[in-house]
Amino acid sequence: MAAAEPLSGPDDLSDDEREAVEHLLYRLADDEFVVAERYTEWQVRAPTLESDLALANIAQDELGHARLWYDLLEDFGFDETDLVWERDSGQWRQSTLTELPFGEGDWADVAVRSYLYDVAEELRLDALADSSYARIRDRVGKIQSEEDYHREHAENWLDRLCEDEESRERVQDALDRLLPHALTIFAPTDEAVEDRIDELGLRTRSLVDMREEWLDTVVPYLESLGLSVDEVELPEQYDTHHENLEMPDEVGRDQSHTEAWDDLWSEFTNSYRELGRSEASTIMADPDDVE
Amino acid sequence: MIWEVFRQNQEGDYHTHCGNVHAPDRDMALMFAEIQHARRKPTNSLWVVPKEEIGEVDTEDAAFGGTTDKSYRWAQTYSFEAAAEEVAASESEQVEAERRRTPADGGDD
Numbered sequence: 001m002a003a004a005e006p007l008s009g010p011d012d013l014s015d016d017e018r019e020a021v022e023h024l025l026y027r028l029a030d031d032e033f034v035v036a037e038r039y040t041e042w043q044v045r046a047p048t049l050e051s052d053l054a055l056a057n058i059a060q061d062e063l064g065h066a067r068l069w070y071d072l073l074e075d076f077g078f079d080e081t082d083l084v085w086e087r088d089s090g091q092w093r094q095s096t097l098t099e100l101p102f103g104e105g106d107w108a109d110v111a112v113r114s115y116l117y118d119v120a121e122e123l124r125l126d127a128l129a130d131s132s133y134a135r136i137r138d139r140v141g142k143i144q145s146e147e148d149y150h151r152e153h154a155e156n157w158l159d160r161l162c163e164d165e166e167s168r169e170r171v172q173d174a175l176d177r178l179l180p181h182a183l184t185i186f187a188p189t190d191e192a193v194e195d196r197i198d199e200l201g202l203r204t205r206s207l208v209d210m211r212e213e214w215l216d217t218v219v220p221y222l223e224s225l226g227l228s229v230d231e232v233e234l235p236e237q238y239d240t241h242h243e244n245l246e247m248p249d250e251v252g253r254d255q256s257h258t259e260a261w262d263d264l265w266s267e268f269t270n271s272y273r274e275l276g277r278s279e280a281s282t283i284m285a286d287p288d289d290v291e
Numbered sequence: 292m293i294w295e296v297f298r299q300n301q302e303g304d305y306h307t308h309c310g311n312v313h314a315p316d317r318d319m320a321l322m323f324a325e326i327q328h329a330r331r332k333p334t335n336s337l338w339v340v341p342k343e344e345i346g347e348v349d350t351e352d353a354a355f356g357g358t359t360d361k362s363y364r365w366a367q368t369y370s371f372e373a374a375a376e377e378v379a380a381s382e383s384e385q386v387e388a389e390r391r392r393t394p395a396d397g398g399d400d
Contacts, residue, residue, distance in 0.1 A: 050312050050323035057326045149325070156322055160315065 004201020010075035029069035030094035036062035089265035115154035132201035186211035294320035
């Protein structure tokens with residue numbers, strides 16, 4: 001993709017440009033926030049103290065990344081209550097992969113979900129490193145440096161869980177359930193707006209392009225562990241372009257969500273409502289004021 | 292399996308024992324140690340060592356430093372003039388260490 005003209009700052013964008021930036025930021029921020037919400041459900045319930053701490057730490061990283069992206073939406077006049085605590089559940093754009101509940105005690109789900117997510121995350125961050133919008137571009141590096149651990153963590157678990165037949169079957173079950181939802185990571189919020197995101201150079205690789213590389217990465221790796229992607233509704237030649245991969249009815253990006261999402265949303269906004277709050281407390285410095 | 296963890300604050304420092312982690316192998320031990328023992332402390336490097344690989348000898352098995360007078364080991368034993376400041380400081384550290392190593396007989400503490 002040819003390098004696009006640099007975009008101006010948040011105050012000088014045209015309506016179309018601003019809409020594209022907002023869609024892109026909601027994709028990023030909502031994914032990170034919701035996946036972290038789910039990860040924290042394992043706190044004090046993970047298989048060992050060590051795995052508990054590692055996952056909680058990853059959740060904290062992802063919340064920190066969500067904060068960096070929401071902060072860029074605040075450039076457009078929103079505040080934290082608009083973006084998180086008072087935003088209707090039907091307005092969110094996270095991939096359905098991030099919102100699905102974990103099966104009780106299903107640690108294989110954690111390994112599979114975070115692997116599928118973190119490979120995608122790596123690709124999309126790479127595609128933002130040369131974004132035409134400086135406010136996004138400048139925050140990518142900080143996030144990338146925390147992501148290596150996430151992928152390593154997921155792969156370490158998958159490698160080991162797949163050494164044993166019984167646990168490999170549980171990984172397979174999780175994979176069968178999650179892979180279609182993982183494809184929604186690359187679903188468009190709105191075709192026209194996504195095209196504009198590419199044309200404006202906000203992102204230097206298209207969703208389809210990233211999805212193909214993602215498949216070319218995750219499928220061979222999963223197969224090398226003795227897992228099968230045959231059960232999943234993927235086309236035979238997954239390494240070529242496909243416009244019509246089977247996806248769940250709800251894809252998240254277009255604000256359609258699984259049933260589980262409303263429950264999760266009610267849960268994390270519950271205290272805010274119960275306490276009759278109308279604003280969010282600020283305990284940390286604005287990201288722009290921190291080096 | 293238990294892995295003992297040693298943390299180095301900054302380059303050049305010793306790696307100091309800081310706790311342990313449960314992990315099935317070295318890679319997982321390093322991965323866990325990174326979070327459990329280095330997420331809140333300044334860290335330049337971590338070592339993990341299988342607990343069972345650590346050899347130990349303790350006061351039940353050994354009389355560390357011997358039991359007889361070893362004051363000939365001290366630098367000033369051979370000195371008949373006023374010592375340099377650094378030598379005096381070093382010796383007073385050694386005297387203090389010696390005092391701690393061999394509690395005085397009949398002490399009431």
